[in-house]
Amino acid sequence: MRFFSLALLGGMSSLLLAGELESLGRQLFFDKRLSSDSSVSCAMCHRPDTAFADPNPTSRGVGGSRGAFNSPSLLNLQKATRFFWDGRASSLEEQAKGPLLNALEMGNEQKDLEMRLSLIPEYQLRFHRSFGDSTITLDRIVTAIAAYERTLKSTHSLYEEWRIGRRQQWTPEHEFGRQLFFGKAGCSHCHSGPNFTNGEMSSDGNGKSWKVPGLREVIYTAPYMHDGSIPSLTQLLDRHAGGILLNQLEKHAVIRFLETLSGDYSR
Known part of the structure; x- marks a missing residue:
């Protein structure tokens, strides 16, 4: 004892x-x-x-x-x-x-x-x-x-609720956006894993590579890119959909899905 x-x-x-x-x-x-x-x-x-x-x-x-x-x-x-x-x-x-x-x-x-x-x-x-x-x-x-x-964490998002089967607030538009994110739009090629980043470097096509950022709480972190040159998620999708053209309905659905990655976070 x-x-x-x-x-x-x-x-x-x-x-x-x-x-x-x-x-x-x-x-x-x-x-x-x-x-x-x-x-x-x-x-x-x-x-x-x-x-x-x-x-x-x-x-x-x-x-x-x-x-x-x-x-x-x-x-x-x-x-x-x-x-x-x-x-x-x-x-x-x-x-x-x-x-x-x-x-x-x-x-x-x-x-x-x-x-x-x-x-x-x-x-x-x-x-x-x-x-x-x-x-x-x-x-x-x-x-x-x-x-x-290291204490700063994002938790209790709608996406987590969906993952554990609590889907009362999960709409058809959220689901359409999720399918696009992991499918046609190609976002998950770089934005994968629990924090929606593969942690790797990605080429900008101009001879430089930048760290792939995570997407938790992404609706609050505008502007986007290393130089803050993209002010909105819509414009971000126009530039980074893997060469895939998304129509307005599809872009709106992907953004609705991205909104589900926000929840509570440390202060």
């Missing part, structure tokens, strides 16, 4: 530490002090009200600068292995370093960021709780941010 109790206490301790780390990551995610001029937070480019994507074609950084890319949704990335539109990062931790140190985004030098946060008593305490001492490093910052980002 004593061994069981110690094991249980150890498990509870691990859960508490994980909760502290995720909570710290959430605070960092929403804190503008992570940018060099205290004007930009992670949450300003990955907005909770738009499924942690940016509703602007490209995101604003320090000093009003603009990058070249649209900030995609952060939902359901727990098992992803490619990050950034060009797939250059292999983990959420590696991805988080990019904006922090990018001159057009959060504009930091690593030592300046570490020093700035180290002078904040609340962060000294919170890093101590999460890591065992109050040392604040870039690696610890991104470890915490990534821990929070």
Whole structure:
């Protein structure tokens, strides 16, 4: 019994530490002090009200600068292995370093960021709780941010209800759209799996390849594409239906199906 109790206490301790780390990551995610001029937070480019994507074609950084890319949704990335539109990062931790140190985004030098946060008593305490001492490093910052980002999930969609046989709200138009998505329209060639992405890179026909984004909560994540150049799902279908021309009725049905991929998501 004593061994069981110690094991249980150890498990509870691990859960508490994980909760502290995720909570710290959430605070960092929403804190503008992570940018060099205290004007930009992670949450300003990955907005909770738009499924942690940016509703602007490209995101604003320090000093009003603009990058070249649209900030995609952060939902359901727990098992992803490619990050950034060009797939250059292999983990959420590696991805988080990019904006922090990018001159057009959060504009930091690593030592300046570490020093700035180290002078904040609340962060000294919170890093101590999460890591065992109050040392604040870039690696610890991104470890915490990534821990929070891994909690961001999309759940309880109408599509999930359909999958488990609860189909009272599933209309003939939803079903027509589903059949088109997995059939004639060819969407599922790239948008497959539980998060509706194969996680691979796809050529744009101009010599560049971009990561295939997931489609969970896609009705909230406009504009679309790496550069935010497509403002609506209708226009997206016109461009990405695998060369298949869909009539207006078919496009409307596919969009109705895409709507079923939205449900509840973390905030």
